[in-house]
Amino acid sequence: MLMIPEEKIRNKVVISIAEQMLTAARTAPKAKGVDNLVLSMATGNDIEEIALKMEEIGQRGEGTPNFLRDAGNIRKAQAVLLMGTRIKSQMAKFCGRCGFKDCAEKDQHPYFPCTFNAGDLGIAIGSSVSVAMDNRVDSRVMYTIGVAALEMQLLGEDVKIAFGIPLSVSAKSPFFDR
Numbered sequence: 001m002l003m004i005p006e007e008k009i010r011n012k013v014v015i016s017i018a019e020q021m022l023t024a025a026r027t028a029p030k031a032k033g034v035d036n037l038v039l040s041m042a043t044g045n046d047i048e049e050i051a052l053k054m055e056e057i058g059q060r061g062e063g064t065p066n067f068l069r070d071a072g073n074i075r076k077a078q079a080v081l082l083m084g085t086r087i088k089s090q091m092a093k094f095c096g097r098c099g100f101k102d103c104a105e106k107d108q109h110p111y112f113p114c115t116f117n118a119g120d121l122g123i124a125i126g127s128s129v130s131v132a133m134d135n136r137v138d139s140r141v142m143y144t145i146g147v148a149a150l151e152m153q154l155l156g157e158d159v160k161i162a163f164g165i166p167l168s169v170s171a172k173s174p175f176f177d178r
Contacts, residue, residue, distance in 0.1 A: 010169050014078035014137060015043065018167055021131045025083055025124035031116035036086040037124055038155040043079050050164070051075050053148040070144040076174035077166035080145060081128065084155040084162030085121040089114050111160065118161060125163060138168045140175035 022039050030037075042050060051071040058067030074080055087110060089103035097115040100106040106114065125141055132139040145164020149155055155162055168174055 011078050014167050014169055015041075017132060017135045017137045018079040018081060020135075021081060021128040021165070021167075024127040024131045025081075028120070028124040028127040030120045030123075032090050032092070034088070034090060034116075035120075036088050036117050037121065038084045038086065038159050039124075040082045040155060041079055042082060042154075047074055047077060047080050050080060050145060050148050050152070050154075053152055054144055057144075057148060057151070064144075067144045067147075070142050073140075073174050074142075074145065074164070074166045076170070077168050079167045081165040081167070082145070082149045082155055082162060083121060083125055083128070083165070084146065084149065084159035085117045086158045087111065087113050087117055087160045090116040092116065113161060121161060121163070125165070129165060132165075132167060138170070138173035138175060139165050140173075141165055142175075 018041050022041060025037065025039050026035075051074050054067045054071035054074070058064050058071065089107050091103045095115075096102065098106050098112055100109070100112070103114075106112060129139050129141065142164050145166070146162035149162045149164060150159065166175060
């Protein structure tokens, strides 16, 4: 009889769920059907590179000890999803939710987010983490990972808002009770 211990398949299972999470994010509803999301997955040494950047940010003395804590957390993850959005106006009529009169005025300030872009990213993240929950994979949405990914330009230079989602299968989630 051939027995396969759970520890031998754990990483494979997490990667499979991560792929499903990326699919859920991609297929999540988008405002006006316009997709500005950029999605990616990090594993192994790539996670370590992100953790090192998070530590660098945490050591700048800007009151960011949570970056140091979260860097340690993601080192316990089998995968980390990166999700970000480009900042592009949706040319919506009668909106102004970004604080500008209209999209033409907002576009004169390219670093101000369009609320549709940020909303779409939030919906994609919610769809994604629901897949993790449904499959009993531990996850946590972390802005600290997103800041590091932006500084490293891991999602491209045109992505201006990003978050990370570490994934783990272990006896206890490393992302809570920190």
